[in-house]
Amino acid sequence: MTRETEGGAADVGPQQLWLGSDRPRRGRRPAYSREAITAAAVSLADAEGLEAVTMRAVAARVGAGVMSLYSYAPDKETLLELMVDHVSGELPATGQATGHWRADLKDIAHQQRALMLRHPWLPAALATRRTPGPNALAFLERVLAVLRPSGLDAATRVEIFAQLTAFVAGHVTHETAQDRASWSAGRAAAEARYLAAVAADGHHPELAEALAAPARRVTPEATFGRFLNRLIDGLDTG
Amino acid sequence: MTRETEGGAADVGPQQLWLGSDRPRRGRRPAYSREAITAAAVSLADAEGLEAVTMRAVAARVGAGVMSLYSYAPDKETLLELMVDHVSGELPATGQATGHWRADLKDIAHQQRALMLRHPWLPAALATRRTPGPNALAFLERVLAVLRPSGLDAATRVEIFAQLTAFVAGHVTHETAQDRASWSAGRAAAEARYLAAVAADGHHPELAEALAAPARRVTPEATFGRFLNRLIDGLDTG
DNA sequence: TCTATTCTCGTACAACGTACTGGAATGAAG
DNA sequence: CTTCATTCCAGTACGTTGTACGAGAATAGA
Numbered sequence: 176m177t178r179e180t181e182g183g184a185a186d187v188g189p190q191q192l193w194l195g196s197d198r199p200r201r202g203r204r205p206a207y208s209r210e211a212i213t214a215a216a217v218s219l220a221d222a223e224g225l226e227a228v229t230m231r232a233v234a235a236r237v238g239a240g241v242m243s244l245y246s247y248a249p250d251k252e253t254l255l256e257l258m259v260d261h262v263s264g265e266l267p268a269t270g271q272a273t274g275h276w277r278a279d280l281k282d283i284a285h286q287q288r289a290l291m292l293r294h295p296w297l298p299a300a301l302a303t304r305r306t307p308g309p310n311a312l313a314f315l316e317r318v319l320a321v322l323r324p325s326g327l328d329a330a331t332r333v334e335i336f337a338q339l340t341a342f343v344a345g346h347v348t349h350e351t352a353q354d355r356a357s358w359s360a361g362r363a364a365a366e367a368r369y370l371a372a373v374a375a376d377g378h379h380p381e382l383a384e385a386l387a388a389p390a391r392r393v394t395p396e397a398t399f400g401r402f403l404n405r406l407i408d409g410l411d412t413g
Numbered sequence: 414m415t416r417e418t419e420g421g422a423a424d425v426g427p428q429q430l431w432l433g434s435d436r437p438r439r440g441r442r443p444a445y446s447r448e449a450i451t452a453a454a455v456s457l458a459d460a461e462g463l464e465a466v467t468m469r470a471v472a473a474r475v476g477a478g479v480m481s482l483y484s485y486a487p488d489k490e491t492l493l494e495l496m497v498d499h500v501s502g503e504l505p506a507t508g509q510a511t512g513h514w515r516a517d518l519k520d521i522a523h524q525q526r527a528l529m530l531r532h533p534w535l536p537a538a539l540a541t542r543r544t545p546g547p548n549a550l551a552f553l554e555r556v557l558a559v560l561r562p563s564g565l566d567a568a569t570r571v572e573i574f575a576q577l578t579a580f581v582a583g584h585v586t587h588e589t590a591q592d593r594a595s596w597s598a599g600r601a602a603a604e605a606r607y608l609a610a611v612a613a614d615g616h617h618p619e620l621a622e623a624l625a626a627p628a629r630r631v632t633p634e635a636t637f638g639r640f641l642n643r644l645i646d647g648l649d650t651g
Numbered sequence: 652t653c654t655a656t657t658c659t660c661g662t663a664c665a666a667c668g669t670a671c672t673g674g675a676a677t678g679a680a681g
Numbered sequence: 682c683t684t685c686a687t688t689c690c691a692g693t694a695c696g697t698t699g700t701a702c703g704a705g706a707a708t709a710g711a
Contacts, residue, residue: 194610202688203676230668240691242669251668302540302586306604312611312620319619329623337587338580338640345579348540365429366544372432373550381557382550385567402576406644440657441707468699478660480700489699 192253193260193308207239209247213257217294220258225296228258255300260308262294268313272321277407279321284343284403291347298344342406350395430491431498431546445477447485451495455532458496463534466496493538498546500532506551510559515645517559522581522641529585536582580644588633 215236220228230251234241248254266286272279291297307315315336322332374383436443453474458466468489472479486492504524511517529535545553553574560570612621 193607199688201678201686203678203690205689207690229666231666234691242671242691242693243689245669246689299540302537306607309611312617316617316619319623323619329619329626330629332619333623334636334640338583341583341587342576342580345576345583349575349579369429369431369544373547379550379554381554381561381567381570385557385571388567391568398572402572437657439655439709441659443658467697469697472660480660480662480702481658483700484658 192248192256193306205246207237207243207247209257212237212239212244212247213254213261216254217258217261220296220300221294225299228254228296230254252303256304256306256308259297259300259304260310262290262297263308263310263314265290265293266310266314268310268317270317270321272323274324276322276324280318280339280407281400281403283318283321284339284407285399287340287343288347288399291344292351295347295351298348301340301344339406342402346399346402350399430486430494431544443484445475445481445485447495450475450477450482450485451492451499454492455496455499458534458538459532463537466492466534468492490541494542494544494546497535497538497542498548500528500535501546501548501552503528503531504548504552506548506555508555508559510561512562514560514562518556518577518645519638519641521556521559522577522645523637525578525581526585526637529582530589533585533589536586539578539582577644580640584637584640588637 212233216228216233219232219236230244231241233254234244237244244254248257270279270282315333318336318339319329319332322335325332327335370382370386373379374386450471454466454471457470457474468482469479471492472482475482482492486495508517508520553571556574556577557567557570560573563570565573608620608624611617612624
């Protein structure tokens with residue numbers, strides 16, 4: 176058999192992907208790079224949303240043929256994982272562990288939120304993510320270190336990290352959804368009318384009260400901070 | 414103009430969808446129903462996952478032509494919303510508010526988790542959901558009532574509901590992902606090897622410790638309960 | 652019976668992910 | 682330099698998706 180069933184990275188498993196294999200000694204030299212392709216996909220998602228990230232669009236942005244991408248990532252889902260780990264690299268890998276683990280953890284959550292606001296597609300992409308890449312692992316390492324003074328066992332610390340990430344992702348999803356609702360004002364108005372109609376039916380007194388309450392004048396940061404405090408100050412060492 | 418640009422429900426906004434309009438006095442009688450189509454989509458998702466829910470597959474299950482579905486839902490995303498509200502109807506709409514709001518809230522979270530385990534596609538579907546339907550609103554109403562003794566203002570109670578739902582969804586996603594990993598054992602083993610390799614590189618001492626710790630012998634329910642306690646007992650009235 | 656209305660659904664199309672494959676580039680071997 | 686295995690590039694093509702279009706069937710008021 177003169178030919179393998181595929182070339183490049185297409186045959187590696189989802190984890191071998193991260194264990195970089197060295198360049199082969201023979202054969203044509205790669206014209207692009209996984210890094211460049213990933214960066215193009217990220218900037219595309221930043222600019223036009225996750226649904227704009229198609230193999231064709233990414234290839235066009237890189238200046239490559241569509242099928243060339245498959246030499247660098249075996250499929251689109253893998254490209255998404257690469258994107259996630261790419262932006263995870265923006266998270267500070269080393270930070271001061273002050274010893275006040277609750278405060279440190281809040282800091283970390285704020286960094287995660289900032290990252291997700293910078294890349295609004297990230298929460299959605301995280302939902303289907305499988306294996307953490309090196310940048311995500313470096314960040315995890317830091318979070319585990321920050322949590323060490325808590326006295327919690329290692330497994331629990333990992334779970335807390337996962338839950339914190341999910342929490343932040345959920346919150347940011349909500350935040351950005353509300354933003355989107357306000358610039359497509361027609362939709363928002365229709366939704367408000369619908370909710371008002373439901374509230375007026377007499378069967379939803381609690382909802383009616385919530386809608387009647389004056390909108391609070393707080394920044395999104397403050398709201399996030401309040402929920403974060405509730406979550407983290409509830410974390411118990413027992 | 415003898416013809417509107419569309420027929421049936423296709424012209425209603427995403428909220429008018431829920432405000433049922435009565436049957437027109439003229440014209441052909443509908444052969445199916447939104448209810449039946451939604452139920453078919455739900456059972457399909459239950460059996461084969463959310464990605465198996467294609468318009469063609471749903472139509473086949475209903476016994477209708479593909480395009481007939483568009484008389485009952487303007488597009489696929491709307492069908493997803495209908496599915497979400499459909500299963501939301503399985504949540505008990507009336508429950509005993511014991512006055513112990515923390516305990517009641519934990520009960521509610523357990524009910525949500527049970528629902529999501531019964532419909533594993535639900536967390537993913539919730540992520541893109543826009544407007545709550547009548548069943549979701551009835552449930553919200555109940556949660557708000559349960560939270561009344563907490564003294565929190567209405568807006569905060571709504572936010573807590575949203576966060577709790579996101580928390581449960583995140584947790585269940587994790588739970589079912591681990592299940593899936595265990596029946597595609599090859600993947601799981603490869604991932605374990607990858608993580609072990611990373612842990613062995615010396616730069617991830619915390620991760621190494623987490624992996625070295627013996628796997629805890631606890632039920633998923635117990636783990637969920639622990640996290641839930643942390644989250645809810647941290648909720649403060651201040 | 653006519654006609655306006657409403658629903659059904661076959662056909663068709665654009666966009667997607669990606670399998671296939673032949674050709675171009677490269678480095679080692681002779 | 683030539684030869685050749687190896688590796689990568691990318692055009693073409695296929696199957697699947699959501700859904701626009703529009704002709705025909707059913708229904709009810711005139």
